[in-house]
Amino acid sequence: MNLLAATVDLPSLPPVGLQHYLAVSALLFCLGVLGVLIRRNILVMYMSLELMLNASNLALVAFSRFNNNLNGQVMVFFIITVAAAEVAVGLALIVALYRKRQTAHVEDLTTMKL
Amino acid sequence: MNSYQLISLEIATVLLGLGILVADLWIAPAKRRMLGFIAAAGVAVIFAASFSPAFPDFGTAFGKMYVFDGLSLFFKRFFLAAAFIVLLLAIDFADRIAVGISEFYSLILFALAGMMFAASSNDFTLMFAALELITITFYVLTSFQRNKLQSLEAGVKYLILGALSTGFTVFGIALVSGIAGTTNFIELSAKLKDVSGDPVFLVGLLLLTTGLGFKIAAFPFHVWAPDVYQGSPAPVTAFLAVGSKAAGIVLLMRVLFVAVPEVAKSWSGLLAFISGATILYGSLCAIPQRSLKRLLGYSSIANAGFLMLGIAAVNKDGATAVLVYLAGYLFAVLAAFTVISIITRNAESDDISVLAGLSKRSPMLAAALTFSMVSLAGIPPLAGFFGKFLLLKSIIKAGSVSGPHFVLLAVAVIAVVISLYYYFGVIRAIFWSKDVSDHSPIPVPSVMAFTLAVCMAGMFLLGVFPGILVDADAEALNSAVGVFARLR
Numbered sequence: 001m002n003l004l005a006a007t008v009d010l011p012s013l014p015p016v017g018l019q020h021y022l023a024v025s026a027l028l029f030c031l032g033v034l035g036v037l038i039r040r041n042i043l044v045m046y047m048s049l050e051l052m053l054n055a056s057n058l059a060l061v062a063f064s065r066f067n068n069n070l071n072g073q074v075m076v077f078f079i080i081t082v083a084a085a086e087v088a089v090g091l092a093l094i095v096a097l098y099r100k101r102q103t104a105h106v107e108d109l110t111t112m113k114l
Numbered sequence: 115m116n117s118y119q120l121i122s123l124e125i126a127t128v129l130l131g132l133g134i135l136v137a138d139l140w141i142a143p144a145k146r147r148m149l150g151f152i153a154a155a156g157v158a159v160i161f162a163a164s165f166s167p168a169f170p171d172f173g174t175a176f177g178k179m180y181v182f183d184g185l186s187l188f189f190k191r192f193f194l195a196a197a198f199i200v201l202l203l204a205i206d207f208a209d210r211i212a213v214g215i216s217e218f219y220s221l222i223l224f225a226l227a228g229m230m231f232a233a234s235s236n237d238f239t240l241m242f243a244a245l246e247l248i249t250i251t252f253y254v255l256t257s258f259q260r261n262k263l264q265s266l267e268a269g270v271k272y273l274i275l276g277a278l279s280t281g282f283t284v285f286g287i288a289l290v291s292g293i294a295g296t297t298n299f300i301e302l303s304a305k306l307k308d309v310s311g312d313p314v315f316l317v318g319l320l321l322l323t324t325g326l327g328f329k330i331a332a333f334p335f336h337v338w339a340p341d342v343y344q345g346s347p348a349p350v351t352a353f354l355a356v357g358s359k360a361a362g363i364v365l366l367m368r369v370l371f372v373a374v375p376e377v378a379k380s381w382s383g384l385l386a387f388i389s390g391a392t393i394l395y396g397s398l399c400a401i402p403q404r405s406l407k408r409l410l411g412y413s414s415i416a417n418a419g420f421l422m423l424g425i426a427a428v429n430k431d432g433a434t435a436v437l438v439y440l441a442g443y444l445f446a447v448l449a450a451f452t453v454i455s456i457i458t459r460n461a462e463s464d465d466i467s468v469l470a471g472l473s474k475r476s477p478m479l480a481a482a483l484t485f486s487m488v489s490l491a492g493i494p495p496l497a498g499f500f501g502k503f504l505l506l507k508s509i510i511k512a513g514s515v516s517g518p519h520f521v522l523l524a525v526a527v528i529a530v531v532i533s534l535y536y537y538f539g540v541i542r543a544i545f546w547s548k549d550v551s552d553h554s555p556i557p558v559p560s561v562m563a564f565t566l567a568v569c570m571a572g573m574f575l576l577g578v579f580p581g582i583l584v585d586a587d588a589e590a591l592n593s594a595v596g597v598f599a600r601l602r
Contacts, residue, residue, distance in 0.1 A: 022314070029285050036278055045274055052281030056288040063292025071297045072288070075239050079284060082246045086280070089253045090273050096257065097266045106274075109267045112341045112408075 021062035028055035042094050042104045046087075053083050117175035120182045123160055123190055124230050130156040131223030138216035146216050150205035153219045154198055157226070161194040172593055178298055179237040184590035188437060189233035189364045192444065196356045197226040199448045202565045203349040203455055210459070211347070212261055222353065225251040229361045236372065236595065238287045238297040241365055245283065245329070248361055249276045252354060256346040268345025275328065275338040283325025289318025299373035300595065310377055319374060326369070329362030330418045333392035340399075343411030348458065351407055352451035355414045356444050363421050363436065370425065371433070372596030378428055383518055385426035390525040392419030397532040406454050406464045409536065410447070413490060416533060417443060423505050423526060427519070430591065431508035437587040438580065439501030445572035446489040446498055452565050453483040456558060466540065470547035476556040480544050482566040489573045491537040492530060497576035502530065504584070 028051055035048025057076045064072030098104055118125070133156075134149050141149065163169070164187065174181045201222060208215045228247030235241040253276065257269025291297040293315040294305050309315045324335060331339040343351050370378035370385075378385075396416030403409040424436035454464060456479060461468040473480040489498035506526060513519035558566075576583055 025288075029281075032281065033278075036274070042270065042274065046277070049274070049277040049281055052278075053284055056281070056284040059285070059288040059292060063288065063295075067292065067295045069295065071239075071295075072292060075242070075287070075291070075297065078239055078243055082243070082250070085250055086246070086253075086277060089250055090277065093253060093257055093266070093269050093273055096260055097270050100260075100263055100266055109270065111264050111267050112344050 018062055018066045022059060025055045025059040025062065028052075028058065040106050042097075042106060045106070046090055046094070050083060050087070053079055117180070120173060120175040121180060121231075121234075123164055123194075124227050126160050126163070127157070127223055127227040127230060130160070131220040131227065134216055134220045134223065141216075147205060147208040149216050150201055150208065150219050153223060154201040154205070157194055157198045157201060157223070161191060161198065164191055164194065174236065174595075176240075178300060179240045180231075180234050181236040181595050182234055183595050184593035185364070185367070186234040186594075188587065188590040189360065190230045192360060192440060193226055193229040193233065193357055196353065196360075196444055196448065197222060199452075199565055199568065200349050200353045200357075202561050203352060203448075203452055206559055206562050207347060207349050207455060211258060214258075218255070218258055221251045221255055222349075225255070225353065225357065229357050232361045233364050235365065235368060236299045238291050238299075241368070242284065242287060245361070245365065246280065248358060249280065249329075252276070252350070252358060255350040256342055256354070258350065259347050262345075264345040265347065266345075268342045271338055271345075272342045279325045279328030279335070281325075282321045282328070286318045286320070286322030286325060289314055290322060293318065299368060302373045303375060303596065306374055306376055310374070316377070319377060322369065323366070326362050326366045327388065330359050330366070330421065331415050332388055332418050332422055333395045333415070336392065336395065336415045336418070339415055340408050340411040343414065344405050344408040344464075348407070348451050348455035351410075352448055352455075355410065355447050355451070359414065359418060359421075360440055360444075363425075363440070366425060367433065367436070368596070375596070382426055382428045382512070382516065385422060385428075386519055386522045389419050389422035389426045390522045392416070392422060393526055393529040394419075397529040397536075400536045401532070403536070404466050406466055406469075406540070409466070409540070410450060410454075413533070413536075414447070416529060417490075419529075420502065420505055420526070423509055423522065426522065427505075427508040427512040429508060429512055430588075431504065431511055433591055434584065434587045435501060435504035435508050437590065438504050438583055439498075441583055442489060442497030442499075442501045442573070442576055445569045445576070446486045446496075449482050449486040449566060449569035449573070450490075452562055452569065453479050453486070456556065456562055460556070466543050467547070469540065469543040471550035471553060472544045472556075474550075475552070475554065476558060478558055478563065478566065479556060482570055483544060484541050485570055485573055487537040487540050489577070491534050495574070495577045497573045497580075499577060500580040500584075 032048045032052035032055060036045050039045050057079055060072035060076050134153055137149060138146060172183045204218055211218055225248050228244050231244035235244055253269060253273050256272045257266050259265035293312050294302045294309050296302055327335040393416050396412050396419055400409055400412035403412060421436055424432035457468055458464045489496035492498045492502035509519050509523050513523060
């Protein structure tokens with residue numbers, strides 16, 4: 001059967017608008033914040049932080065498309081580059097801590113207290 | 115005007131940093147420590163060059179992304195002065211850093227370049243890039259003593275919370291610039307009437323303010339400060355307390371007063387609340403502290419609150435007072451960290467008890483730390499007094515327009531009294547400690563003696579002749595872009 005020629009009767013959906021993209025982006029951002037707040041493994045927290053940055057990227061690109069200018073997309077390039085630098089430094093730091101302390105859990109970071 | 119002429123100070127700083135990094139390849143490991151003198155001398159030359167009459171006039175560059183005005187020039191000089199002293203501190207600290215002292219120097223210079231770009235940013239893109247240049251270099255700097263668990267822990271804590279604040283800032287920028295359709299501060303202020311009612315815009319602005327609040331360690335985004343201050347190497351803590359905080363303040367001023375002046379006015383209640391809570395929290399939590407660096411960490415939170423006071427006043431006096439306060443804060447904090455750096459060389463801990471008998475062991479260190487604490491407490495005739503005085507004056511002026519500011523005034527005055535208690539606790543430990551176990555004199559290296567002399571001279575000069583600084587700051591604000599000149 002020719003898949004390309006196959007037609008499916010879809011119910012007519014409203015077009016995807018800016019608010020849909022923003023809703024998804026806000027959802028991703030909240031998931032990221034929740035991850036940082038709830039998870040106790042530093043690597044998972046770090047992944048959640050990247051999720052927050054990507055939520056912003058989605059919002060920026062969507063705004064860029066609907067505002068008809070390229071500001072948002074330029075900003076996204078900066079964010080991707082900076083995020084890469086941040087990951088390079090961050091993972092190195094986490095590995096250094098692991099070598100010293102044999103742990104990647106925040107509960108174990110207790111040398112300094114009131 | 116050529117854009118590259120306007121950013122010549124930043125270009126020189128980055129080149130200096132790269133030069134140090136490259137020079138490291140040809141210099142024997144034993145002599146690498148001396149690169150710090152080249153770095154410090156280079157920063158001093160750049161600082162002097164910023165006063166040169168041949169320097170270009172004020173203007174904007176790179177499609178109005180970068181603005182060179184009085185406000186940015188003031189902050190650039192401020193950062194250069196801070197970095198000069200921090201580099202001297204780093205030279206003395208070099209023997210406590212296992213490997214990579216040249217990288218330590220150049221990272222300080224790169225962070226300095228980021229701060230100087232931040233002072234001039236007039237666009238969310240540049241602001242973001244500058245902020246990240248500062249933050250990412252500080253991730254490395256805070257954890258530079260890799261053989262010390264405390265330093266690594268401080269680095270990881272700063273990493274997670276710094277990245278969290280970046281996430282807030284970026285999402286805020288996405289919403290604000292997306293709704294307004296521009297990333298430029300001045301273009302945004304022109305469109306502000308159309309968008310300032312939009313809830314998505316306001317949420318974005320709130321997130322952006324949150325992100326910057328992390329940078330200056332304002333309540334309730336201060337949690338990282340005490341641990342990071344305690345764990346980091348002393349020169350880094352000093353740079354974090356002075357440079358990073360001032361960068362956050364200048365960006366807060368740029369965003370609130372250049373990009374969204376009307377919203378800043380209507381938010382003065384919120385800003386006043388953050389300011390009051392930060393002052394009280396920092397002052398109260400500093401009381402039971404035993405670690406000197408941690409004590410200064412809480413004191414820096416309280417100081418962030420005082421700086422927010424000038425912003426919350428939303429008037430020109432407040433903005434001027436912020437600049438005056440920062441100048442006094444610079445010398446006091448750097449003097450304190452210089453003393454701590456010297457004392458902790460021999461004693462492993464930085465517990466307040468190591469100060470016992472300091473007045474006998476090293477009168478110079480005792481005098482410098484005493485002056486620094488007196489200046490931070492805001493007692494005349496030292497520099498800290500005038501900054502606090504002007505801040506309180508500006509809030510009284512703001513209070514005559516809106517009543518709630520008087521509550522903030524009362525909070526600030528109470529906090530000043532509380533702060534006297536813990537600052538004088540340090541002075542009491544220096545002069546009146548009962549059980550002095552160690553009577554050996556503490557040697558002060560000549561570089562550190564010079565640093566202390568510069569800091570003490572700064573505290574006295576700014577305290578005795580505050581008029582020069584106040585006039586210069588008012589002029590700096592008059593020539594700044596945005597509403598600074600029009601603020602009452």
